[in-house]
Amino acid sequence: MDLVDQHYMQQxxxxxxxxxxxxxxxxxxxxxxxxxxxxxxxxxxxxxxxVTAHAEMQAITAAADFLxxxxxxxxxxxxxxxxxxxxAGALSWSQLDRVVFAASDSKRGxxxxxxxxxxxxxxxxxLLANEAKALLDIFFTTKRK
Amino acid sequence: MDLVDQHYMQQxxxxxxxxxxxxxxxxxxxxxxxxxxxxxxxxxxxxxxxVTAHAEMQAITAAADFLxxxxxxxxxxxxxxxxxxxxAGALSWSQLDRVVFAASDSKRGxxxxxxxxxxxxxxxxxLLANEAKALLDIFFTTKRK
Numbered sequence: 001m002d003l004v005d006q007h008y009m010q011q012x013x014x015x016x017x018x019x020x021x022x023x024x025x026x027x028x029x030x031x032x033x034x035x036x037x038x039x040x041x042x043x044x045x046x047x048x049x050x051v052t053a054h055a056e057m058q059a060i061t062a063a064a065d066f067l068x069x070x071x072x073x074x075x076x077x078x079x080x081x082x083x084x085x086x087x088a089g090a091l092s093w094s095q096l097d098r099v100v101f102a103a104s105d106s107k108r109g110x111x112x113x114x115x116x117x118x119x120x121x122x123x124x125x126x127l128l129a130n131e132a133k134a135l136l137d138i139f140f141t142t143k144r145k
Numbered sequence: 146m147d148l149v150d151q152h153y154m155q156q157x158x159x160x161x162x163x164x165x166x167x168x169x170x171x172x173x174x175x176x177x178x179x180x181x182x183x184x185x186x187x188x189x190x191x192x193x194x195x196v197t198a199h200a201e202m203q204a205i206t207a208a209a210d211f212l213x214x215x216x217x218x219x220x221x222x223x224x225x226x227x228x229x230x231x232x233a234g235a236l237s238w239s240q241l242d243r244v245v246f247a248a249s250d251s252k253r254g255x256x257x258x259x260x261x262x263x264x265x266x267x268x269x270x271x272l273l274a275n276e277a278k279a280l281l282d283i284f285f286t287t288k289r290k
Contacts, residue, residue, distance in 0.1 A: 049215045050206050051238035052197075061195050070194045085260055086238065089231025093196035114259050115230055 005078070005100055008032050009128045012078040012102070015042040015055065016135050022047065026135040029055040029079040031063035031072065031096075038075070039063040055079060056087035060094050072096035080132035082109035082125065092118045100124045102132035150223070150245055153177050154273045157223040157247070160187040160200065161280050167192065171280040174200040174224040176208035176217065176241075183220070184208040200224060201232040205239050217241035225277035227254035227270065237263045245269045247277035 008030055015028025019042035031039040039062035044053040056079055063077075064070050076098040083091060083101065088110030091099055095118050104125060106112060117123060153175055160173025164187035176184040184207035189198040201224055208222075209215050221243040228236060228246065233255030236244055240263050249270060251257060262268060 045215060049213065050209050051215050052202055052206055052235050057197055061197055064195050068194065070190060070196050084234055084238075086231050086234025089229055089234055090197050093229075093231060 005124075005127055008037070008076070008078045009080070009100065009102055011037060011040065012080050013128060013131055013135070015040050016080045016132065019043045019055070020135055020139055026139050027055045027079065027081045029059040029077060031059050031075050031077050033063075033067075033072075033075045038066040052086065054084065054087050056083050057090055060090055064094070070094070076100060078127075080128075081105055081136065082111065084108045085110050085113050085115050088113075088115045088117055091121065092116070094118075096121055098122045098124065100127055102127055103129045103136065150269075150272055153182070153221070153223045154225070154245065154247055156182060156185065157200075157225050158273060158276055158280070160185050161225045161277065164188045164200070165280055165284055171284050172200045172224065172226045174204040174222060176204050176220050176222050178208075178212075178217075178220045183211040197231065199229065199232050201228055202235055205235055209239070215239070221245060223272075225273075226250055226281065227256065229253045230255050230258050230260050233258075233260045233262055236266065237261075239263075241266055243267045243269065245272055247272055248274045248281065 011030045012028045016026040020026035024043045028042040039059045041055045041058035043055045072094040075096040078100045080102045082105040156175045157173040161171040165171035169188045173187045175182050184204045186200045186203035188200045217239040220241040223245045225247045227250040
């Protein structure tokens with residue numbers, strides 16, 4: 001396992017934990033370029049009452065703002081859950097170099113939907129997946145009670 | 146052709162024209178519920194330097210803000226161009242009643258990508274498609290010069 005990738009995914013997990021504490025579906029994301037985190041975000045769909053406020057969407061917007069350009073060429077996005085169709089579409093438009101996600105989402109994930117991200121973008125998955133899934137399990141178990 | 150639908154699509158076209166005047170890809174959208182327009186938006190990807198700033202995304206966020214709730218149940222979104230994968234994913238999360246789009250997008254549209262919107266959501270297309278396409282043609286012809 002790449003220690004650098006593990007470090008950044010841990011940062012995304014820290015964002016997901018902030019989401020859990022705020023009673024949001026705990027998904028976190030960071031965007032990295034040149035060894036530097038330029039955006040951190042967690043899901044805010046409840047607080048903003050906005051279905052588009054996924055961690056990835058906010059991370060893309062924040063990273064583009066930081067870079068002062070809409071394309072995230074050279075960037076890697078680390079996210080704790082497989083992106084949904086909306087987020088995969090946004091990631092495709094952003095043309096970033098790599099997407100690394102932790103846990104898979106067999107119901108809402110982009111892979112089962114047959115959606116592809118930009119051909120330039122490398123996809124990796126499974127890194128710290130158990131840790132990411134554990135946070136989601138805590139959230140949904142609490143919700144069901 | 147339904148005159149009510151035509152009226153609202155004309156409003157979406159007016160938004161698209163504002164986009165054209167602002168040197169944005171001219172796509173406009175409105176969200177309607179109970180005979181009232183609750184959100185108007187046009188593409189702002191250049192001004193905001195943000196690939197997620199499509200007309201539909203902004204219209205969804207604005208409509209949810211107006212309704213003070215994240216689901217757009219009972220709403221219809223009129224948009225001048227077939228939604229992309231990102232926007233179709235967002236529309237699916239929003240659970241709105243109907244999506245009416247004007248021009249088709251054979252390259253970037255959600256239909257060719259095999260993406261489906263929420264099963265509750267009715268889809269209609271082709272309304273004022275020539276008018277919508279004419280605006281896009283003006284934009285891209287100017288860009289190529």
